Amino acid sequence: MTDSNADAARADAQRFRETYESIRAEVSRRMVGQADVIEGVLTALLAGGHVLLEGVPGLGKTMLVSSLGEALKLSFSRIQFTPDMMPADVRGTSVLVESEGGGHELQFEQGPIVANLVLADEINRATPKTQSALLEAMQERQLTIGRRTIKLEEPFCVMATQNPVEQEGTYPLPEAQLDRFLFKLVVGYPEEGDYREILRRTTGEQEVELSSVSNAETINAMRSTVRQVPVPEHAEDYAIRLVMGTQPGSAYAPELVDRYVSLGSSPRGAQALLLGAKVKALLAGRFAVATEDIAAVARPVLRHRVLLGFEGLSEGVTTDQVVDEVLAKLPVPEEAAG
Amino acid sequence: MSAEQNLTRDLDQIEGRAGTMLQGVESRAAFMAAGFRALPLLAAVPAAFVVAQLMRWAVGGEPALLPLPFVLLLSLLAPGIPAARAAATARARRISRSRALAEADRQLDLADRLVTADEFLRHGARTGFQQAAVEDAARRSEAAAGAALEAPEAAIAGSRRLPAWGALSLLLLALSAWVSTFEPRHVGGGGLTETAAAEAGEPLDEEAAEDAVTAEERAAPAPPEAVPTERRAQDPAEAKRSESGEDVDDSVKESSGRTGAGRSSGALSSSAASESRSAPSTQGQSSKPAERDKKKRESKKKKERKTGEQPTPERRPEDEQSGATAGKGSSKGSNRNPTASEWQSKDQVTEVDDQEVEDDEDTDEDEEEQENRGGVQPSLRDRRPPVSRDLQIGFGNRPNPDANGRGGPSEQKKSRGVASLVLGVPVPDRVKGRPGPGPTKITQERIEPQAEEAGALVASARAARSRPVPALSSVELGPQLRELVRAYFLARRAAAPPAAAPPARKPQ
Numbered sequence: 001m002t003d004s005n006a007d008a009a010r011a012d013a014q015r016f017r018e019t020y021e022s023i024r025a026e027v028s029r030r031m032v033g034q035a036d037v038i039e040g041v042l043t044a045l046l047a048g049g050h051v052l053l054e055g056v057p058g059l060g061k062t063m064l065v066s067s068l069g070e071a072l073k074l075s076f077s078r079i080q081f082t083p084d085m086m087p088a089d090v091r092g093t094s095v096l097v098e099s100e101g102g103g104h105e106l107q108f109e110q111g112p113i114v115a116n117l118v119l120a121d122e123i124n125r126a127t128p129k130t131q132s133a134l135l136e137a138m139q140e141r142q143l144t145i146g147r148r149t150i151k152l153e154e155p156f157c158v159m160a161t162q163n164p165v166e167q168e169g170t171y172p173l174p175e176a177q178l179d180r181f182l183f184k185l186v187v188g189y190p191e192e193g194d195y196r197e198i199l200r201r202t203t204g205e206q207e208v209e210l211s212s213v214s215n216a217e218t219i220n221a222m223r224s225t226v227r228q229v230p231v232p233e234h235a236e237d238y239a240i241r242l243v244m245g246t247q248p249g250s251a252y253a254p255e256l257v258d259r260y261v262s263l264g265s266s267p268r269g270a271q272a273l274l275l276g277a278k279v280k281a282l283l284a285g286r287f288a289v290a291t292e293d294i295a296a297v298a299r300p301v302l303r304h305r306v307l308l309g310f311e312g313l314s315e316g317v318t319t320d321q322v323v324d325e326v327l328a329k330l331p332v333p334e335e336a337a338g
Numbered sequence: 339m340s341a342e343q344n345l346t347r348d349l350d351q352i353e354g355r356a357g358t359m360l361q362g363v364e365s366r367a368a369f370m371a372a373g374f375r376a377l378p379l380l381a382a383v384p385a386a387f388v389v390a391q392l393m394r395w396a397v398g399g400e401p402a403l404l405p406l407p408f409v410l411l412l413s414l415l416a417p418g419i420p421a422a423r424a425a426a427t428a429r430a431r432r433i434s435r436s437r438a439l440a441e442a443d444r445q446l447d448l449a450d451r452l453v454t455a456d457e458f459l460r461h462g463a464r465t466g467f468q469q470a471a472v473e474d475a476a477r478r479s480e481a482a483a484g485a486a487l488e489a490p491e492a493a494i495a496g497s498r499r500l501p502a503w504g505a506l507s508l509l510l511l512a513l514s515a516w517v518s519t520f521e522p523r524h525v526g527g528g529g530l531t532e533t534a535a536a537e538a539g540e541p542l543d544e545e546a547a548e549d550a551v552t553a554e555e556r557a558a559p560a561p562p563e564a565v566p567t568e569r570r571a572q573d574p575a576e577a578k579r580s581e582s583g584e585d586v587d588d589s590v591k592e593s594s595g596r597t598g599a600g601r602s603s604g605a606l607s608s609s610a611a612s613e614s615r616s617a618p619s620t621q622g623q624s625s626k627p628a629e630r631d632k633k634k635r636e637s638k639k640k641k642e643r644k645t646g647e648q649p650t651p652e653r654r655p656e657d658e659q660s661g662a663t664a665g666k667g668s669s670k671g672s673n674r675n676p677t678a679s680e681w682q683s684k685d686q687v688t689e690v691d692d693q694e695v696e697d698d699e700d701t702d703e704d705e706e707e708q709e710n711r712g713g714v715q716p717s718l719r720d721r722r723p724p725v726s727r728d729l730q731i732g733f734g735n736r737p738n739p740d741a742n743g744r745g746g747p748s749e750q751k752k753s754r755g756v757a758s759l760v761l762g763v764p765v766p767d768r769v770k771g772r773p774g775p776g777p778t779k780i781t782q783e784r785i786e787p788q789a790e791e792a793g794a795l796v797a798s799a800r801a802a803r804s805r806p807v808p809a810l811s812s813v814e815l816g817p818q819l820r821e822l823v824r825a826y827f828l829a830r831r832a833a834a835p836p837a838a839a840p841p842a843r844k845p846q
Contacts, residue, residue, distance in 0.1 A: 229467055230471065288454045290450035
């Protein structure tokens with residue numbers, strides 16, 4: 001291996017950090033506070049995943065995603081999910097249109113999901129039938145309607161929001177749907193110091209106009225850089241054991257998991273851990289994944305992949321507690337190997 | 339020397355230092371863990387020592403076996419030996435290279451750079467990022483090789499038990515010291531009870547003998563030669579014992595056995611109260627056959643043989659002597675079989691009921707039979723009719739004589755209460771209102787049909803079509819089928835009565 005390759009890798013990593021920082025700074029011009037959420041959304045976008053944002057109304061979830069669309073100069077569409085929405089409203093359908101010669105013909109009208117950034121607002125208000133319309137698009141990056149298959153343009157990222165409070169009239173996302181989100185980010189209330197800035201920006205005369213600091217091509221290049229980051233064996237072992245630690249009955253599961261968890265993470269969770277950790281490693285100025293990168297993304301990656309049992313729900317155990325317990329009890333592979 | 343060679347050298351050096359440090363940590367942790375696991379030994383040694391002291395003292399030896407500091411040293415060594423062994427095993431275990439480097443990474447805050455570089459160095463062909471990672475680690479390895487590594491603290495479970503076990507050990511050592519102060523016990527042929535009896539037995543025997551004599555003289559006139567005979571029979575035995583140097587306990591026991599068989603059961607007993615209780619039996623029971631006593635004696639001997647208790651050579655003649663006097667004793671009123679057993683003597687002085695004495699004999703025989711059968715059978719001594727648990731009042735008008743209404747062995751119930759279930763909710767005798775009409779009511783009425791005027795629609799011309807008529811889907815009938823359908827409807831029209839107006843509904 002020549003030094004030129006190493007130099008190229010260093011240059012890619014440097015470019016990655018700079019672009020990332022510029023996007024973050026631009027989004028932060030409109031979005032006050034919520035640094036962790038912004039970082040999580042950007043990490044998921046650059047890792048090639050989708051994000052589920054959970055928070056009570058009024059915290060700026062929708063604004064964050066729309067700001068990201070503006071800053072990245074990507075095609076952006078917003079779908080407001082409602083109980084009477086049909087899958088065709090998401091994916092698109094064939095409509096009868098009059099042809100030039102006076103006749104009629106079926107013409108496919110693509111749905112709002114065909115975009116780079118898709119904001120699925122209040123996704124849990126739609127029926128599971130409509131929610132599942134996103135499954136193929138999120139995993140395969142394509143749509144199949146009838147005999148027509150549409151390849152979705154990269155970067156494609158679904159950012160869904162849901163409100164954890166108003167559960168009446170909602171349909172919790174099925175496990176298959178949840179598993180397709182790389183991160184689940186919990187949007188909390190802003191800090192006390194952020195309130196003044198929020199009020200100043202949102203109640204004044206001037207609106208904050210965002211400029212596009214990146215584009216689809218740059219995002220795709222950054223995604224490619226992320227994929228090149230190597231993962232050493234001990235980090236792979238750590239990610240595997242971390243995922244296995246969420247599965248009740250496994251050798252790495254702590255007592256809390258055995259008792260309260262009914263379903264652990266799938267291998268897709270390990271993939272998400274490594275992809276998120278690669279972005280973290282690049283942002284930390286390293287060229288390989290470390291165990292601390294994996295631990296840093298463990299919560300957003302695993303919290304929606306762990307299904308609590310009845311006893312856990314009745315005891316008030318949260319999935320974040322489960323992930324923290326697994327992290328605390330799981331030995332680093334080198335220490336375990338002794 | 340290239341950067342990679344420098345990195346390899348630094349990694350080797352770091353591995354050596356971190357490995358040695360981790361070996362020491364593991365050895366200490368193993369020592370402490372094994373030591374805490376073996377904490378019970380800290381108390382087990384003094385406990386065993388105290389038990390040994392007590393056993394030695396019980397057999398009459400000197401309780402101070404070993405000096406106390408020596409026991410303390412043994413107590414400390416007991417958990418120390420397994421701990422030292424575990425530490426040596428841990429020290430001999432090799433620390434893997436990746437673990438040593440990972441520890442250095444952790445302590446120097448290098449975020450796995452050393453471990454990762456070590457792994458990538460083993461790869462033949464490296465990607466750009468892998469090479470960059472190796473070079474990144476090489477820049478930091480020199481500083482890492484010179485940095486000091488601290489031994490991490492190992493959390494060891496069980497350290498909280500140390501004070502408890504230590505306190506228990508000290509307590510046992512104190513107990514051991516106290517036991518060491520015990521005077522050596524003078525042990526003869528008998529047990530503790532006999533020794534105590536020997537200490538207080540001699541004066542009591544004489545007093546009791548005198549009291550017994552007076553009581554017998556009061557209760558029933560005994561042959562005047564009986565007491566001297568007894569004394570004469572007793573005196574040589576005592577003289578013999580004193581000559582042979584036997585313990586006093588045996589003499590008491592022997593005298594008891596003899597008195598139990600003799601004419602005055604309480605004559606030589608140590609309790610005045612029991613003596614007074616034994617007096618009525620003298621009056622109430624005239625005599626018992628000597629064969630019975632003999633049989634009982636034989637059964638006792640059998641039991642002794644079975645339990646492995648070999649009678650001492652001193653006892654056997656006394657038993658025989660007691661048996662010889664059994665006949666005399668029975669004539670005086672006590673039908674007890676004189677034995678040398680301490681428990682039998684106790685029975686003799688505390689129980690006076692002759693029926694129970696017979697029961698005792700029966701029980702002994704029963705027990706022997708039961709043992710022969712291979713198990714202890716339930717005692718059927720107190721055969722009584724079973725308690726009636728009949729709760730019924732009686733059959734019809736006849737009362738049930740066996741029922742006491744309690745369902746158990748108790749007295750007749752005084753009050754039977756109300757023999758039926760009484761509602762706690764007052765129910766009115768009369769319910770106001772009237773029966774409901776039921777859920778549905780069907781009324782049929784005959785109504786004459788009334789004609790209604792149907793509003794005629796005004797026909798109007800339809801507007802011209804704006805578009806061509808699309809192809810309508812209709813069933814195309816063949817000529818024959820069309821004719822058949824027409825004929826069918828004509829036949830129905832001809833057969834039908836003239837159309838009447840539909841019956842109108844009566845307004846409700």
